[in-house]
Amino acid sequence: MTSATRPYGTRERRRSIGSQGESRGGGEERTGPAASEGQEATAILERARAAVDPELRAAVDSLPRRMRRVARYHFGWEHADGTPAAENAGKAIRPALVLAAATALGGPAARAAAVRAAAAVELVHNFTLLHDDVMDRDTTRRHRATAWTVFGDADAILAGDALQARALGMLAEDPHPAAAAAAARLAACVVELCEGQGTDTALEKRAPAEVTLDEVLVMAEAKTGALIGCACAVGALYAGAAPEDVDALDAFGREAGLAFQLIDDVIGIWGDPGHTGKPAGADLAARKKSLPVAAALASGTPAAGELAELYARPHVPEDPDDLDRTALAVERAGGRAWAQDQAADRMSRAMDELARAIPDPESAGGLLSLAEFVTRRST
Amino acid sequence: MTSATRPYGTRERRRSIGSQGESRGGGEERTGPAASEGQEATAILERARAAVDPELRAAVDSLPRRMRRVARYHFGWEHADGTPAAENAGKAIRPALVLAAATALGGPAARAAAVRAAAAVELVHNFTLLHDDVMDRDTTRRHRATAWTVFGDADAILAGDALQARALGMLAEDPHPAAAAAAARLAACVVELCEGQGTDTALEKRAPAEVTLDEVLVMAEAKTGALIGCACAVGALYAGAAPEDVDALDAFGREAGLAFQLIDDVIGIWGDPGHTGKPAGADLAARKKSLPVAAALASGTPAAGELAELYARPHVPEDPDDLDRTALAVERAGGRAWAQDQAADRMSRAMDELARAIPDPESAGGLLSLAEFVTRRST
Structure with missing residues (x-):
């Protein structure tokens, strides 16, 4: 905790963060303040998607045919055979955060000016997804075959390269006075995302006992927190915010992003495949050292030893109990509770940072809704 | 030919373009005007390398440890074990062209202002080399093992991604009034480079008879001409040149770049491994559809049929005559003569474009020397 002030009633909300796993099927999320916040966030996401989509599609459609096809497939706008599709293009949380930050600090004019930058942030996110899937040999993304499995490694790598170039190129073409600072920030963020992905790959190759919880946290901040922080900072830049407020927005996004990753990891173990696409x-089957697993392994409990033993040998798909035993070991070693507490703690820090830049909770509303939504999401 | 004017004595020089293959060992290049031009170009390259190196190293050293190590190895500054090295970092023709164009159009002040942009162009070139080597599974570059063979695909891809981000990021941080236009141009060039690489990969998978000479020319312009053109255009932008002069410099670089590629392909078949690193x-062993081969295959001569037959089956390393027979077929089908004529023609067009932007040959001197050097190079 970095501050004694707790604006926006964070403490009261704390126990609800990441509780979607328990409430699944119970319908609790459909009632009370959480439900209305979820509805507000959904509306914000939809409005952001509608604002950013034309810019995003124009950027992708400006690519030469070969890479355009890979990118349009990746975004879910086309099937593998090139026919039109309307598949899940992702939640577009990052562009929504750009626009929400611009609105919170600069009102509707800043929001309108930041649409191109919001699209650039989403292009960067998708460039990293294309490349990460190649490196990780992941075959499914958003319920669909990953681009490299359809078009081959080379075309997936090239489409990713081109999306990064378009993202930074469209900021270079943007006459807005904040565009250069936004481009510099986004480029620095790409370097951090690459470092996060590299560390992730390296950590996955090491034995579970040789990976510390701190290393996994640092990796997650670089891989997930950095771009969510950058999205908020870019929005602040387009609102003409003071440097310290831009940095506070970045820190807000980083903390919220880490909370998001913690909950994503919880969902990756206990969550709902129908909703998450995972x-x-x-x-667990991939013996991934996700945050709850790393915490469990570091717990010094008897269950930690059991988990380390299970992780020492590959998952046996024929043994239906293997995953249940592994999940139970993570839970008994405290990995799940730690992740939920840590997510709540990160959210609390995020709120502190947000309150620093935007003391008025009303103005911060959109950012608050999005941050709380992504840490309690079930879609 | 696009113009009747022939400034700078192009016609007289025409037959010497690409003639390095014949003169090898004869020492002709050490005498006469060509030799002094070569010395001038070498001096220009050395001066450019000295000016750009600190900026380049600072950019690479700003990367996090893992990617820094891959990049430092790739540039020849470190061995695979991380100990210092002073290996061949490439000729740095592109940054030299940035500086030469800036000097030609804006004098020493423009040259000094363009150093960062020159480094950015070189970073982009090296990002594409890192990625191309992964995609093409090439194991040797500049006489050394390629980065992916040493560090793995993931780290080579990530280092490339980070170099692109640093390149465009350092232009975003550059307060020079031309920086945004330069970044936009460089980003658009990256997209074209990716398209060129994608087309190359696709062409290599097709049967020789299904590849037209025009396709190979278009691919070579995108893959090689585009960045050399962009380098010249970026230099012109930093000199505050008029848009039509920036475009003429781009066209000059594209034509010279294609001449360079034609000669590179000639060297790839008949050239000197001690000098080229190839x-x-x-x-020919890789059955690559390089420009002379594509021209030979399209010639309709009996030798074209023989070449098509040789290319239809893989190279036999045990048969010492296989490569000689293949090279002879390309030559007898006119592939070598076509490539040399085409290179001379491209250089002639390059000179026209250059004369359009810079009518005074004295001012154009550096660009001329570099362009003629790269099309007659033996190093």
């Missing part, structure tokens, strides 16, 4: 237990 | 015949 089958429950997939991370 | 063993003679390597392109």
Whole structure:
């Protein structure tokens, strides 16, 4: 905790963060303040998607044919055979955060000016997804075959390269006075994202006992927190915010992003495959050192030893109990509770940072809704 | 030919373009005007390398440890074990062209202002080399093992991604009034480079008879001409040149770049492995559809049929005559003569474009020397 002030009633909300796993099927999320916040966030996401989509599609459609096809497939706008599709293009949380930050600090004019930058942030996110899937040999993304499995490694790598170039290129073409600072920030963020992905790859190759919880946290901040922080900072830049407020927005996004990753990892173990696109237990089957697992392994409990033993040998798909035993070991070693507490703690820090830049909770509303939504999401 | 004017004595020089293959060992290049031009170009390259190196190293050293190590290895500054090295970092023709164009159009002040942009162009070039080597599974570059063979695909891809981000990021941080236009141009060039690489990969998968000479020319312009053109255009932008002069410099670089590629392909078949770092015949052994081969295949001569037959089956390393027979077929089908004529023609067009932007040959001197050097190079 970095501050004694707790604006926006954070403490009261704390126990609800990441509780979607328990409430699944119970319908609790449909009632009370959380439900209305979820509805507000959904509306914000939809409005952001509608604002950013034309810019995003124009950027992708400006690519030469070969890379355009890969990118349009990746975004879910086309099937593998090139026919039109309307598949899940992702939640577009990052562009929504750009626009929400611009609105919070600069009102509707700043929001309108930041649409191109919001699209650039989403292009960067998708460039990293294209490349990460190649490196990780992941075959499914958003319920669909990943681009490299359809078009081959070379075309997936090239489409990713081109999306990064378009993202930074469209900021270079943007006459807005904040565009250069936004481009510099986004480029620095790409370097951090690459470092996060590299560390992730390296950590996955090491034995579980040789990976510390701190290393996994640092990796997650670089891989996930950095771009969510950058999105908020870019929005602040387009609002003409003071440097310290831009940095506070970055810190807000980083903390909220880490909370998001913690909950994503919880969902990756216990979550709902119908909603997340990631089958429950997939991370455990791949013996991934996700945050709850790293915490469990570091707990010094008897269950930690059991988990280390399970992780020492590959997952046996024929043994239906293997994943249940592994998930139970993570839970008994405290990995799940730690992740939920840590997510709540990160959200609390995020709120502190947000309150620093935007003391008025009303103005911060959109950012608050999005941050709380992504840490309690079930879609 | 696009113009009747022939400034700078192009016609007289025409036959010497690409003639390095014949003169090898004869020492002709050490005498006469060509030799002094070569010395001038070498001096220009050395001066450019000295000016750009600190900026380049600072950019690479700003990367996090993992990617810094890959990039430092790739540039020849470190061995694979991380100990310092002073290996061949490439000729740095592109940054030299940035500086030469800035000097030609804006004098020493423009040259000094363009150093960062010159480094950015070189970073982009090296990002594409890192990625191309992964995609093409090439194992040797500049006489050394390629980065992916040493560090793995993931780290080589990530280092490339980070170099692109640093390149465009350092232009975003550059307060020079031309920086945004330069960044936009460089980003658009990256997209074209990716398209060129994608087309190359696709062409290599097709049967020789299904590849037209025009396709190979278009691919070579995108893959090689585009960045050399962009380098010249970026230099012109930093000199505050008028848009039509920036475009003329781009066209100059594209034409000279294609001439460079034609000669590079000639060297790839008949050239000197000690000098180029590419063993003679390597392109033929890989059955690569380089420009002379594409021209030979399209010639309709009996030798074209023979070449098509040789290319239809893989190279036999045990048969010492296989490469000689293949090279002879390309030559008898006119592939070598076509490439040399085409290179001379491209250089002639390059000179026209250059004369359009810079009518005074004295001012154009550096650009001329570099362009003629790269099309007659033996190093």
